[in-house]
Amino acid sequence: MIPFVPLAPIVIALLVAASPIAAEEPEGRGLAVFAGKVITCAGDPIVDGTVLVRDGKIEAVGPRSEIEVPEGYEVIDCGDKFVMPGLVEVHCHIGGSGDLNEMVYQTNPDLRTLDQVIPHNEALKVGIAGGVTTVCYIPGSGTNMGGFGAILKAGPGSLEEVLVRFPGVLKIAQWGNPERRDGTLGSGRMGMNWIIRDQLEEGRQYVQAWDEYDAGRRAEPPEIDLRLENFKPLFRREIPVLVHTQGYQGIQATLEMLHDSMELKVVIGHGTFEGYLISEEIQKREIPVMAGPRGFRFDPDDGQIHGIVAEYSQRGIRFLGVNTDSPVIPQEDLAYQAAMAVRYGWNEEDAIRGITIEPAKALMIDDRVGSIEPGKDADLVICTGSILDPRNYVTQVMIEGRVIYDITKDRRRY
C-alpha cells in the first residue's frame, strides 16, 4: 500500500537526478519564463510578466519590470503568448488500462485505480497538448462505489513520480448508470441509496474504532480490515468523495446523505440535467460542482436551452468547474468544455478558474497545483492566447519545471 504522504520531495529529487529531459534544467539552475500575459488564477492577470522556476517549483511571479532574473537562469521568452497554470481534470478515466468497473459487488471500497495506472500514456500525452497536467483518475460508475481514485501528473515518470496523492478520492455513483437491472438489489434510488449508506456506515464505524484507539479511548486496536482501510482519510476529511450524481433528486440525496449525515467532503461530479435547481442548498454547504460532460439541458417547461454551468453560476455557485469525463469527451478538450460553458452563458474569468484552481481546490490539492503562485508546482501552459478561444493552441507545457511538450520539437499533437 502506498502510504498517504506528500511525495513531492521524492518526485523532485528523482526528476532532477534521472530524467534526460531534466538535463534542460541542471541542478541549481533556474528558469525564467517571459510572457505577454500571465494568467495566475490567483488575482489579476499580469501583463508582460515573468515566472521564475526553480527545482520544479514556482519561485516568483510578477511584472517583468519588477522581477529580477537571477544570474545563470535559463530564459524562455514566449513573446506575446499567454502563460497559465496547468489544467486540472477532476474526472478522468484515461490514466491507465481503462478497466474501471468491477461489476460483481455493488460497493468496492477495496479497489483502487492505482493498480492499473499507465503513466504518461498516449491519451494523457494528447491531453497535455490540450494543457492538462493533473488528472484525477477514477473508477467508473458501473457500481455504487467503484473504488478509490488516484491523482496523477500527466507527465512522464514512474508511478511514484507522477503520483500526487493516493487515495485521491472515493468514487460513488448515485444516479444514471449504477442501476442494476438483473433483479439484485439497487435497481432504483431506494435500493442504491440503501447500499451506499450501508457501506459507508460500515466504513464510518471502522474509522471511528481506529480513531478511538488512536486517541487512547480504546485499549485494544481494532482488527485491521484492508477492505476498509482507505475509508480512514475519507472520514477524517483529508480526501473528498467524488459523486456521480445528477438531477434534483440525486443531488438532494447526495447533500443529505454524504454531506449532512456522513459529514464527508463532497464534490459533485456531474451535476447535470436539472441539478442546478438545488444550487442554493449546494451553496450553503460550500460544495464544489464540477459539471459536465453534458453542457446544456433542454428544459421542457420553458422550451429553452439552458447552459448547465451558467445556471449554477447565475444561482451564486462560485466553487464551479467543468470536466470531460475523458474519454467521453477527449482529455485535451477540457478547455473546450469551459469554452462551450462560456458560449452557454458562463463568464470567461470563472471559466479559466473552473479548469485550474477550482478543480484543484475541489480535489484538495490546491497547495500544489491550480495557480501560478510561489511555492506551487511549476506546471505551466503556454498558449497563443486565451485557451478559451478555440483559434488558439498550446505551444508548450511544463510539468514541475520540465518542458514536457513543445511544438517546435514534438509534433503538434492537438
Add this chain to the structure above:
Amino acid sequence: MVTMQRIEVVRCGLALALVMALLPVMGASAQEQLAIKGGRIVPIVGEPIDDGVILIRDGTIQQIGTDLDIPIEARVIDATGMVILPGFVEPHSPEPLVQPNEVNPNVPFVTVVDAVDPNAIYFEEARRNGVTSVHAIPGNSTMFGGKSAVVKTSGTFAEDMVLKRDAGLKLSLRPSGSTSRMSHLARLRRELDETKRYMASLDEKAGKTNDEVSDDAKADEEKDEPQAAQEEDEEKADEEKADESSSDDTAPDAQREAMVRLLKGELPAFLYCEQAMDVPHALKLIDDYGLNATLILGRDCHKAVGLLAGRDDPVILDPELVFWETDPRTDEDEQIILPRLYREVGVPITFQTSGSSLSSATTLGPSLLWYQAATAVKYGMPVEEALEALTLRPARLIGVDSFVGSIEPGKDADLVIFSGEPLKLGTWVETTIIDGKIVYRREDDSRMRALLQPNENSSEKP
C-alpha cells in the same frame, strides 16, 4: 438543521411555542404568525364556522373561532366568501418517487425517503390541488417493496418533508416478474415464516443471554441459526455486513428489522390486491400473521366486496371509480360504481390518484382526488363524508391524524382556501398553506395563468 426529522419538529412545536411566548424578542417575527379571517371554516371535526378566524403560529394552528383578536404582528389573509378546509391527505401514492419499484421483489428494508424527488411535478400539482400530505409508498410490482413515509408536499429536501417515517411496509399480492400467483404467495408466506423463525431465534438468544450462557455457545448459535434461516434469501451479499454492524445480538439486523416490526404489528402493512381472487388471500395473511393491515384494492376487487362486509378499517380504492364491465357469456354491459358497492356493505373508503394499471388515472394527476370525492357524492356519499374521506379518514389510516386531517388547535397549519364550495367544478384552490407557510397562490401560478385568470371580470385586464 436541514436534516432534522419532521416528526420531531412537529412534536417540538408546542414546547417551542411556549418558549417563544417567554422570549418575545425571538417570537416577534411577523413571518411566524398568520391569521385567516372572513371565510367559512370546515374543520371536519365539528360544525362549520361561518365568518371564522384561524390563528396560526410557528406552523401550528393556535385557535379557531368567530370573535378572535388577531395579533398585531400576524399577517392576515382575507378569505371572505371563501371556504377553508384542512389540506387533503392522499393515503397511497408512488408518484413522489423517482422510480416506484425496485426490480428485486424482496426489499422490505429500503425506504422511499431515498427516492422521493422534491422537484417531482407531482408535488407542484398536489399543492395546486390542495393536497398537503401524501403517503409516499413503493409501487405494486414488488412483493415486499420497502418502507413508506408520509411527506408534506412542499420542501427542498425529502428528509425535511417527512411527517412520518416508516409509516408502513408495502406488500403486493400481484405476482412480480414472470412468477405465478402460486409461487408468489408461497414465497411471501415463506419470507414471513422465516422472519418468525428469526424472531424466535432472537428471543431464544435474548433468553440465553439473560441466563449468562457462555460466549462460545453464543458464537455457535450465531453461526448456525441465521445461516439456516436465510438459505434462500437473495440478498446474501450484505448479510454478513448487517450482522457485524448490529452491536446487540438480540436486535434484528438492518435487513430484517422491517419484517420483524411488521410481524410485531409495529409497522403497518399496506397490502395491494390486484384481483378479487387476491382478497381472500390477503385476509387470510392478515389473520395468520396478525398483520396491522390496510387493503389497497384494484378495480376487480369489488367482486370480493362481500368478504369485506362488516370490517371497520377503511380501504383504499382504485383510482378508476366508475367503469363498465361486460359479462363474457351474455355480452351484457354493467356499470360498476365502486364507492356505492363498498358503502353498501359498510366499508369506509378513501381515494388515491395513481396506482391503477390504467393510464387515464395517472394522466389526470392529483387533481383527481377531489374529483373522485365529487364522483362518490354523485353516487350517494354525503358531502360531509366525502370531505372527511379526503382529510381525516386517510390521515387516521396512515397514522398521522394527530398532526393533520382536521382544523383543530395544536395540529399542523395545513390549510386550503377554496374560492367557493369545494367539490364544485368551478371552484379553485386559491391558497395552499403547509406548516403555516403559503406554498401555493392561484394568482402566482404562472404555469396555469392562461387557464386560471384569478380576476376574470377585472377591468384592469387588457
